[in-house]
Amino acid sequence: MLQNIGLSTGLFNENDLLFQFLGIANFAIAPIFYLSVCFYATPFSSWKHRDYLHFAFAFLMLLIIVASLFLDQEIPAETITTAQQDSAEHIFNLLFGLQLTVYCVLAYQKIAKHRQNILLLNSSIEYIELKWLQNLCIGVMVLAFFWLADILFKLSDTSSLVDDLTSLLYLTGVLYIAYQWLRQKEIFPYNLGEQEELKAIIAETTQQELEKKKLVPDDKLEELKTQVRELIETHKPYLADDLNLIKLAEQLNMSSHQLSYVINNGFNENFYQLINRYRVEEAKKLILDPKMDHLSLLGIAFEVGFSSKTVFNTTFKKMTGQTPSEYKRNKLAKTGSD
Template identity: 40%
Template sequence: MNTSELNSFIVILIYGSLVLLSLLKLANPLKVNRKANFWFGIFLFLWSTFWMDEVLLLVTGSTVEFHSLLVVRFVQFLTPIVFYFSVLFYTNPSFVFKGTDLKFLLLPVAFLLCLLCAELGYSNPFEYLSVILILVQALFYTGLSYIIIRRHQKKIQQFSSNTEGINLNWLEYIIVVLFIVNIIYVIYNLFYDPTSLNFFINAVFLLVIYWVAYYSLKQKEIYPLEEKQRRELISIDEETEKEEVKKKLISDEELIKIKAQLESIMATRRPYLDSELNLIKLAEMLSVSTHYMSYVINTGFGKNFFQYVNGYRVEYAKTLLKNTESKFSILGIAYESGFNSKTSFNTTFKKMTGQTPSEFKNEVQVYKS
């Protein structure tokens, strides 16, 4: 099989994989992240159309100018914004479109006008302008999506003690990889023969698509299914970024009282050993609202929920690591301490102590010997 035939095979795999994954996301058999998966499914389908020219060539045996169709070009232009909507709903499932969101139509309308003008015979200036709009829209919404995901990763630390399954790292990595690949492709198009790069680009895209398939299908529900709890947590997220959070939600006396109760529960009942512990569960133990609990942890301890709970987990892990007679492995200690994976254990432990669990354990053994 020569390079051309191998590239054709990869193109078929890319198109088929994207269409299949799109249908799976739209059907959403697990019924999780419904709005986000709907928009992500649409994004995947739109993404698949970029290989339609090559697929039709392989099927019909003749060149088909699929991308030259005005409707197709316009629909493909919407790909970055549809991806942005999926990110928006992953990070805030309670988001509702408002009248002010009509601003999202500005670039698509401008692009459509450019296409219509080009069709009427004013090809050169409007073709150039349409290319500029494609680049602007792609960069803008890709960058905005990346910023939203980064904010989300900070926000979830306000209510979750284990963020590994809900931090949307896979989306962040996809954005970075696609951005780098597209830069390489543009540079190569400017200075070299673009056809010689097709095999490499398509191979990378195929790997990215399989990466997307794996992580998007295993993505669990990010926020609680119960609407009231979901809205409470999202509102706490938003408040932590505003100046108003500095205002007192409760008196100093009440703050000291709840802080003492919290410390007592953490010491006696050790809820941090529950790997699924979240702000809602902890607030229920003290019979206070999630807003009050968040305020007490943020103001009383100067930490977010993630830092507060994992501080206890790390200290508990230290006692297990210091016990040279313990039969627990590093992974066993991670689970015993409330972490849900060795990766999150290593990362959090090193961030809080400056050492990995293995390094800490070895140091203790050397000291004792």
């Protein structure tokens, strides 16, 4: 964007050294975006030496530009044709578009894995599932497609509308990122010790999928499963919308590692599914309870621990095959006919 501003205002032209060095930043944008996604989606994320490798391509482009400065002194400028310059620019742009697409795909996969992982740890995921970042990845990939089409078919050379629409898309994207970033809650609001436990749980779950390793003997698993069920059904911790794995483990005087294994292997569910199943069962009781007639369906949703109407309706229908209103209407109709 700085390049475009510089060219349009006449501060520099495409042959200036500043313009060329600004171009290197293009090859750092995609890795920075991907590493930002990794930071969001990984508990206790930290910079590693291998992360520098993501900027190897940008460094290579820097070396090429520096080398070209010395070559320019040796090769007369008039020997380089316009066609050669255009070809070099197209290659540069195509490489950028390819790199951007690859990193968006990697970021999309990282977020998809993150959404699986937080189901192990949280009972409410509406504000921490990073759906907006996943949508952003798709949007950037679509934008990259049209951008590459513009390079190959020179669409902007024949119509100024393409440039205007592209600028509008850039502006919309920036505003979208800013708005969602301000709304984004902290995903892993835990101390360092708890975050280390979460990392271990995620790693162990992946390892279990590969090796089916038993962390708890079968007889002990049944005992712990009974303990978990009794506490949930007696004390109803699921009524708190901020319930997570660590909080439930504390109530059970059990390690979060152990509790995660019991839920995944004893109940054959993840933490999110288990807690929301109990919430739905509680909601079904309240919907039909005459004492709760003063509450709307949204009020019942909040009462049983759901944080939004959308999540309540989606989860309820997924588990019962009906929306809450359909369930209530059908049950009341059946009661009336009886």
